[in-house]
Amino acid sequence: MTTQDYIDNNETNTLKKGDIVKMINCVEAQVNQDVQWICQTTSFKDKGGDDVVFLEGFSGYFLCEYLDKIEVQWYNLIQIKNLVFTQEFLNGNVSLPDVFEKLDFDKYSGNLDIYENGRMLNCTVFATEQNKEVLSEVIQDFPAFFRYQEAETGRDNRYINIACITEFMACNGLGYVKYNRATDKLYYDHKCTDF
Incomplete structure (x- = not known):
């Protein structure tokens, strides 16, 4: 046994x-x-x-x-920033898009450090409602995204960055994402499928 x-x-x-x-x-x-x-x-x-x-x-x-x-308090931004995710959690009923939905994007911006199986995911998150929708759609197929990113950058710590998200979406016909530093917004176009 x-x-x-x-x-x-x-x-x-x-x-x-x-x-x-x-x-x-x-x-x-x-x-x-x-x-x-x-x-x-x-x-x-x-x-x-x-x-x-x-x-x-x-x-x-x-x-x-x-x-x-420890019960997760979604309104507690400090706890969200230090929250621990496991593969079991990610494969369960709660998906990363659901996690993004629960974040308070009006108050929280910057990098969200997530630990999954002891490895850090550094998700760049911006404080706009529009960006929440963009990130949710991108990360729905996060295993494919991570495989793509590892092939492109050689990173195996699952570091997520805007450039890789943009390339992944464009290469897979998911649209085009561009970050405008002046307005602090991501722009998303379903119809644009290349650079």
Whole structure:
């Protein structure tokens, strides 16, 4: 029986894979006060009967009673900026376009740092309603975009930039995007399919 088989057969569902947690009321919590952890597995009963879960980047499993699940507050811009995304999250019911929809584009601008599987996505986001629609449409097929970007730039850390978005859309007949620094807006034309 593999470790995953054991976990599947002994799930407690106190915490789910992809949940974001922080440590509380233990020695580790004092050392990792501001650290957010991603649940690598769903919680399960170990052989001693304790409710435990594996955390990404932590050796061994951890007792659930010393973990506090963090609920995402979409209106909290600081929390959005430091939010942790997992592949499980991105493949679930919430898509990146949905994430962009929840951002307050009137108040938030600049770079949005997202950690996915321990790698940083630096999404350039601008404070205009029009840009939200553009980014949502581009990122709907984000696996294809990342493959394209890696082939074009050699980057494997999934750094997203306006130039690559523009090229990706133009090369795939999705329209043309141009950033105007004077107005701080992205301009999007469905009919234009080349540079």
